[in-house]
Amino acid sequence: MTDRSAVLTDAHQAFARRDWRRARDGFAAARADDALSAVDLRALASSQWWLGQCEDCIDVLDETFRNQRAAPDAIGAANTALTLALLRITRGEVTVGTAWSRRAARLLEDVPPRMEHAYLAYLDASLGMYDDGEPWSTRSVKRLVALIGLVGDHDVAGVSALAAVVTGMHDLRRGDPESGFAHLDEAMLSVTSGEIEPEWAGDMLCTTIHTCHELADFGRMAEWTRATERWSADYGAEAVYAGVCRVHRLELQSAEGDWAGAEDALERTCAVLERTDPWVAGEGWYALGELRRLRGDGEGARRAFSLSRAAGIDPSPGEALLELSEGCVDQAWASLTASLAGRDRLARTRLLRAGVQIALARRDLSAADGLADELERAAGEYGTEGFRAWSTHTRGMILLARGRPAEALTSLHEALHLFRRLQLRWEQAHVLTWIADAHAATGAIAGAQARADAEAIVAEIGARPITSVLARETPGPPAPLTVREAEILALAARGATNRDIARELFISEKTVGRHLANIYLKLGVSSRTAAAAWWHEHG
Known part of the structure; x- marks a missing residue:
């Protein structure tokens, strides 16, 4: 016969020191002998949740809710209902989660303002329960801010943190990143200092990190990811x-x-x-x-x-760019435009540069201009370095497509500078490829260095070779020359010496001489002057 009292004591002690596996096993063993109290059931559910056993956690929370309703314990039942709402919504079960939040709202109707009302308002704000389904609305901000002055002293810090998240998201969505991030940063400090129940704290942290990612603010995303890792580590490796x-x-x-x-x-x-x-x-x-x-x-x-x-995440623009790389230009455009139509203003921004690339592949400069203008406005409004890098890269692509390579180089070099600051290696190689094409369009020999740098990055990170959508439409070297032979003859025809060519293409003078000999043989000429004349006619 198990000493149930001793088992429960051990389970409580394990729960207090965040030994979730021992706590779960202890509460489960005690439950096998007799029904657990609502407090112990919540502790069992929390232990299961921290261990990633979400189905078991939800089953125990359902039982907890029934017991609290029978007690009756309206506040406890409302708190459990709200936790169930959060977990269900996190799992993508929005309809069921919303039903649980409505049940919590009914239980709280006659209860004076307290933390549970703030959790309910936070859920409503994230789901867009007000203002025609718009998440993080003005009304939801006002509701949470008003609660700060109505709850007891014990709940003020927690309600203030929730209000700061909703206010920050509201400001960001309306184009005020300075105020938005100031509020979110303030909220995150409250979260990581333990002023919010862990289930809700985790959701607030994930919301903030996701928003940083959506805004291409990779520096802030990295900082809050590290902060979340430290916060999570306090609850154990599991x-x-x-x-x-x-x-x-x-x-x-x-x-x-x-x-x-x-x-x-x-x-x-x-x-x-x-x-x-x-x-x-x-x-x-x-x-x-x-x-x-x-x-x-x-x-x-x-x-x-x-x-x-x-899992409920639209795989754009990646899927559309995959279709583009496979030559399915019209399919890529249809996928991208369908995704654009289904997203709000901020979420659209992540798709715009890809839209420009696909529009250029379709030779639709008008559509490319429209998308680039929208991206430029978003970059100016939100002000993140990621958005600015995307915008200047996009503008450079369009300028090159319009036959203005010198202007394109100014935008492309600005994008390269920003991508280097952000330490985005593949993006640097991508822009360098366009810089090389822009130099080639001006007739300058400087593009070889940019292309070599791009190829070095590609080799370093293990990426496939990068070509711009404009380069795909460019004819290959004139027969019977190879690409390298055409590069060498083009430079020689402009008066470059073998030493100049070797330095520009990062090869030896001996290799240049060998290529020129092969070129003379292929063209049936015997001199540099004759080969240059052939290039001016056919190159």
Whole structure:
């Protein structure tokens, strides 16, 4: 016969020191002998949740809610209902989660303002329950701010943190990044200092990190990912948010071109998170798809993008760019424009540069201009370096397409500077490829250095070779010359010496001489002057 009292005491002690596995086992053993109190059931559910056992956690919370309603304990039942709402919504079960939040609202109707009212207002704000379904609305901000002056002293800090998140998201969505991030940063300090229940704190941290990613503010995203990792570590290595942080860390690692091991790690982590936080798992599947696309694994990218969509995350613009790389230009355009139509102003911004690339591949300069103008406005409004880099890169692409390579180079070099500041290696190679094409369009020999730099980065990070959409439409070298022979003859025809050519193309003078000999043989000429004349006629 088990000493149930001793088992419960041990479970409580394990719970207090955040030994979730021992606490879960202890509460479960005591429950096998007799029914647990509502407090002990919540402790069992929390232990299961921290261990990533979301289904078991929800089952125990359902039982907890029934017991609290029977007690009756309206406040306790409302708190449990709100936790169930949050967990269901996090799992993508928005309809069921919303029903639980409405049930909590009914239980709180006659209860004086307290923390549970703030949790309810936060959920309503994130779901867009007010102002025609608009998330983070003005009305939701006013509701939470008003609660700060109505709740007891014990709840003021927590309500203030929730109000700061909603206010920050509201300001960001309306184009005031300075105020928005100031409020979010203030809220995150409250979260990481333990003023919010962990389930809600984790959601607020993820909301902030996702917003940083959406705004291409990679520096702030990295800072808050590290802060979340430290916060999660306090709850143990098995804590559910360890996996969430892992996805965010791998998103940053992939964006920076540090791909060693990232592919396998993303796949493993997302497979685990699908059971507890499918929304974050969907973000991870998208990051995996992008990594595979950039490495030239089209089939692998397509599988990852499919998993992202199944988790509720639209795999754009990656999927459209994959279609573009496979030559399906019209299909890529249809995919991209469909995604644009379904997103709000901020979410559209991430798609605009890809839209310009596809529009240029379709030779639709009017559509490219419209998308670039929208991206330029967003970059000016939100002010993040990521948006500015995308915008200047986009403008450079269009200027080159319009036959204005000198102006294009100014924009492209500005984009390169920003991508270097952000330490985004693949993006640097991408822009360098366009810089090389712009130099080639001016007839200058300086593009060889940019192309060599791009190729070096591509080789370093293991990416597939990069070509611009304009380069794909450019005819190859005139027969019977190879690409390298055409480069050498073009330089020689402009008066470059063998030494000049060797320095420009990073090859030896001996190699230049060998190529020129082959060129003379192919063209049936015997002198540099005759070869140059042939180039001016055919090149």
